[in-house]
Amino acid sequence: MAAIPSQLVSIHEKTIVKPSSPSPSSLKYHKLSFVDQSLSHLYIPLVFFYTKQPQQVLELSQITNALQSSLARTLASYYPYAGTMKDSATIECNDKGVDFYNVHISRPMSEILNLPYDHHTETCNVFPKNLPWKNSFDGSLLVAQLSHFGCGGIAVSTCLSHKIGDGSSAASFLHDWARVTRDPNMITRPEFVGDSIFPSRNSPLSDPVFLSNTKNCTHRKFLFSGSKLRALRTIVAAESGVKNPTRAEVVSAILFKFATKAASRIKNSVSFRPSMMLNDVDIRPLIVPPLPQNSIGNLVSGFLLIVTEEDEMKIPTLVHNLRKELESFYKKDPVRQNDLVMEIEGCTKNGRPLFDTEDYDMYLCSNMCKFSGYSIDFGWGKPERVSSPFGPWKNSFFLSADKSLNGVEAMVTLEEAHMLALESNEEFLEFATPITSY
Numbered sequence: 001m002a003a004i005p006s007q008l009v010s011i012h013e014k015t016i017v018k019p020s021s022p023s024p025s026s027l028k029y030h031k032l033s034f035v036d037q038s039l040s041h042l043y044i045p046l047v048f049f050y051t052k053q054p055q056q057v058l059e060l061s062q063i064t065n066a067l068q069s070s071l072a073r074t075l076a077s078y079y080p081y082a083g084t085m086k087d088s089a090t091i092e093c094n095d096k097g098v099d100f101y102n103v104h105i106s107r108p109m110s111e112i113l114n115l116p117y118d119h120h121t122e123t124c125n126v127f128p129k130n131l132p133w134k135n136s137f138d139g140s141l142l143v144a145q146l147s148h149f150g151c152g153g154i155a156v157s158t159c160l161s162h163k164i165g166d167g168s169s170a171a172s173f174l175h176d177w178a179r180v181t182r183d184p185n186m187i188t189r190p191e192f193v194g195d196s197i198f199p200s201r202n203s204p205l206s207d208p209v210f211l212s213n214t215k216n217c218t219h220r221k222f223l224f225s226g227s228k229l230r231a232l233r234t235i236v237a238a239e240s241g242v243k244n245p246t247r248a249e250v251v252s253a254i255l256f257k258f259a260t261k262a263a264s265r266i267k268n269s270v271s272f273r274p275s276m277m278l279n280d281v282d283i284r285p286l287i288v289p290p291l292p293q294n295s296i297g298n299l300v301s302g303f304l305l306i307v308t309e310e311d312e313m314k315i316p317t318l319v320h321n322l323r324k325e326l327e328s329f330y331k332k333d334p335v336r337q338n339d340l341v342m343e344i345e346g347c348t349k350n351g352r353p354l355f356d357t358e359d360y361d362m363y364l365c366s367n368m369c370k371f372s373g374y375s376i377d378f379g380w381g382k383p384e385r386v387s388s389p390f391g392p393w394k395n396s397f398f399l400s401a402d403k404s405l406n407g408v409e410a411m412v413t414l415e416e417a418h419m420l421a422l423e424s425n426e427e428f429l430e431f432a433t434p435i436t437s438y
Contacts, residue, residue: 013101014101015100016097017071017098018096019076021076023082023083027079029092029093030079030093030164031200032088032194033194034198034199034201036163036195036298037088039163040162041161041163042162042392044159044161045127045388045389046174046388047126047387048157048373048376048386049126049155049384049385050153050381051109051151051153052152053380053381060148063146063380066181067144067146067378070177070184070378071098071100073180073184077187077189078142078296079093079095081098081142082096082140083095083141084096084140084141089200097140099143100143100144100145101128103125103126103148104148106149106150108150109384112155116436125147126145126157127145128145128157128159131143131159143158143159144158153384165298166297167371168282168368171371171373172190174373175371176188177378181379191292191295192295193297194297197335198335214390214413216415217419218414218416219411219412220419220423221434222412223402223407223408224247224254224410224431225406226407229251232315233246233247233250236253236316239316242316249319251399251408252279252365252367252397252399253319253322255363256275256277256305256313256363257314258422258425258427258428259412259418262418263421266415266418266421272309272310272313274306274360275360275362276304276362277304277305277364277365278304278364279302279305279322279365279367281303283300283301283334283338286330287299287334301340301341303325303328303329305318306360364393364395364397368399368400368401369408370401371400372400374386374405382403390413391411391413396411396413
């Protein structure tokens with residue numbers, strides 16, 4: 001399908017939305033942690049599509065006003081997002097506000113949703129231009145956009161600075177914004193941890209830049225249905241000895257197995273290429289005492305699953321080893337023995353990229369199955385579709401709950417040739433159903 005002509009898209013307005021109440025003077029400066037500082041200025045982008053409901057009584061202008069008003073109230077408690085970077089270690093909470101775009105797209109929403117999933121971000125125009133996954137941006141630390149379609153449907157998109165928080169932080173903000181839109185009397189209480197968990201070093205880190213390595217890559221989305229996963233988890237439990245394997249463990253094992261198999265096929269490798277998968281871990285429940293889920297910051301670590309023999313690439317074996325590595329991770333102090341922190345320190349000293357190695361093929365897996373975007377309800381129902389644009393890293397898997405909340409949607413980025421090999425693998429397609437549209 002051809003790209004939507006730019007003349008069919010018009011920005012009604014750009015508004016600066018400020019917190020509904022000023023930030024206390026005692027909270028004027030938000031200190032970024034060592035991990036926060038180590039991340040680039042990437043923005044985490046998400047978009048939620050809502051079809052027009054027959055019973056919908058709000059006019060588009062009322063929807064705009066409701067979203068802007070609730071955003072202002074939400075920012076009163078999420079105040080660092082409304083501030084500005086003072087330096088690489090500090091955000092000045094000056095209530096400058098956030099950018100809010102109001103966009104009209106004259107085509108029906110169905111035309112956007114039917115676009116190929118790996119279409120360029122600007123094609124669908126539901127994100128502020130040139131912003132998603134951007135390393136630098138002159139605007140605010142949070143950018144929102146409301147897109148109106150000719151059919152009456154709408155899309156709400158957000159881009160949140162990774163400097164302030166991780167994926168769990170973004171999920172907390174989105175759920176709270178939706179709750180406040182539904183109920184203006186709702187009071188949100190996020191807890192910004194600042195540098196209390198991972199203290200800043202003596203001097204601020206120089207701002208890193210994560211260069212995209214997705215040249216010659218393509219992006220696909222796959223559905224692992226709840227019914228197939230239930231059956232597969234039962235089989236894997238019996239064969240691996242793992243008690244109650246999670247859907248994320250099973251799906252990440254499937255993707256790792258078949259992505260490496262596709263890579264070997266393309267490279268015509270006569271011997272197995274050693275590979276490893278970096279799995280992120282939310283450390284909030286692991287800290288003593290545990291942090292509540294609404295703690296805002298980059299509270300993550302990760303563990304590596306390393307495979308050196310082809311026999312280890314069986315799905316039950318991978319799930320067994322994933323669980324083994326996770327249990328080993330749980331035995332470590334999530335702060336003092338944080339693998340991500342130690343890797344960052346090594347990179348800072350030696351000037352090398354994160355988890356860089358020439359001896360292994362590297363894959364990245366991020367699991368957000370517990371925080372489904374399909375539960376984001378601003379007051380006009382659950383979204384018809386939740387999506388994110390083409391990501392910045394190759395060999396990456398991003399997992400989230402599907403619309404039923406029982407299955408898994410996986411966003412996958414691989415080199416084009418590797419993706420073609422993956423998509424043509426009949427054994428892989430027994431587990432995964434391609435989602436061909438945006």
